[in-house]
Amino acid sequence: MTLTKAELVQQVYKTHTTLSKTQATESVEAFLRISKNTLINGADLLLSGFGKFNVKDKNSRRGRNPQTGDELTLDARRVITFKPSGILRDKINNS
Amino acid sequence: MNKSELIETLAQEVDLPHREAAAITNTILETMIEALAKGDNIEIRGFGSFVIKQYRSYEGRNPKSGKKIEVAPKKLPFFKVGKELREQVNLHGKK
Numbered sequence: 789m790t791l792t793k794a795e796l797v798q799q800v801y802k803t804h805t806t807l808s809k810t811q812a813t814e815s816v817e818a819f820l821r822i823s824k825n826t827l828i829n830g831a832d833l834l835l836s837g838f839g840k841f842n843v844k845d846k847n848s849r850r851g852r853n854p855q856t857g858d859e860l861t862l863d864a865r866r867v868i869t870f871k872p873s874g875i876l877r878d879k880i881n882n883s
Numbered sequence: 884m885n886k887s888e889l890i891e892t893l894a895q896e897v898d899l900p901h902r903e904a905a906a907i908t909n910t911i912l913e914t915m916i917e918a919l920a921k922g923d924n925i926e927i928r929g930f931g932s933f934v935i936k937q938y939r940s941y942e943g944r945n946p947k948s949g950k951k952i953e954v955a956p957k958k959l960p961f962f963k964v965g966k967e968l969r970e971q972v973n974l975h976g977k978k
Contacts, residue, residue, distance in 0.1 A: 791918040791925040834885045866976025870962030
């Protein structure tokens, strides 16, 4: 089974009975939009009990095309890393 | 950005009371945690996906004392950033 956005919306709608379906959808969309914009703007996202998303700048480096073996320069880039919280790790392992 | 800042922003964007935005945020995070605890994956288009990786037990060392220790089998969640977010994060890094 895979959890998708549609199921998140369904769960929010079911749990919060005062919300309309549109509001539930909007809430999930806004949650994701805020999270994404935070990271796009280069700030870390810390969700206590879940984990943290860090934005890291990587320097350019020399690498190889694994198929041809040719040397090439990999450009400097910015990436996102995720570190699960201790609570999340425990829940995953104790179920 | 931390969780309470995210809740504050969410409350403003969806025009709901702070307490409601907090409850919705908790539902979203708890739904994700429960899915991962069950061993399910998460796939959110435009954001990214989480998969559970299973590790077998292995012999490790205490880095301080150098003593050999048996590391128990464990599961860890891995986050793979979605293409759209990865590109946008990288684009802003170059500015």
